[in-house]
Amino acid sequence: MGNSLVAADAAGLHVFDELRTRSCCHQVEIINGGLGGLDLLPFFYNxxxxxxxxxxxxxxxxxxxxxxxxxxxxxxWHGGYSPSSELLYLLKSLPFLGVSPMPSVCMIGIEGAGARETIKLAADMALEVAHETP
Incomplete structure (x- = not known):
């Protein structure tokens, strides 16, 4: 996730690019969530x-x-809406939007814009979590 027009908010997109270069990722569906929010709802089903x-x-x-x-x-998070809270709004709404069974949801968070090594570490961590899932 992230904003390609704002360099400081593009770390998630850099991880997306990193994951796409790895041959081990054919077992995992990788999507570019962009700015996220409610547009991500279909990816939480099944x-x-x-x-x-x-x-x-x-x-x-x-x-x-x-x-x-x-x-x-x-x-x-206690409700309300702002562009930065749209993802949290989606997450809190999932049980009420017919998402059943509920998937396990987590975030690999990158503090800051993300140097090259940080991007690789985040990609490694995301794959580790993905492969831990039964």
């Missing part, structure tokens, strides 16, 4: 796991890569 990759702020030091589970993603 799957076991959804791994989002995006830039995050305030979870770790700049340059770090973090694994955020469902509970952390939705913990402090």
């Amino acid at each position: 799957c076991d796991t959804v791994i989002l990759v995006d830039r995050v702020v305030g979870f770790a030091e700049p340059g770090a890569v973090v694994h955020l589970g469902w509970d952390i993603l939705c913990a402090d």
Whole structure:
């Protein structure tokens, strides 16, 4: 996920590009979620796991890569809407939108714009989570 027009918010898109170059990814469906939000709803149906990759702020030091589970993603969000909260709105709405069974949802978050090595680490972490899923 990310915004290709804003370099500081393109880390998720760089991970997408990195994953597409890897031969091991034929077992995993990789999509460019762009700015995300409600447009991502169809990808939550008929799957076991959804791994989002995006830039995050305030979870770790700049340059770090973090694994955020469902509970952390939705913990402090109490509703309302802004462009930055559209993804959280979607996540909180999934149980009410007929998504059943509910997939396991997590985010691989990149603090900051993401240097090359950080992008590779995020791609590695996303694949690790994907392969842990039964």
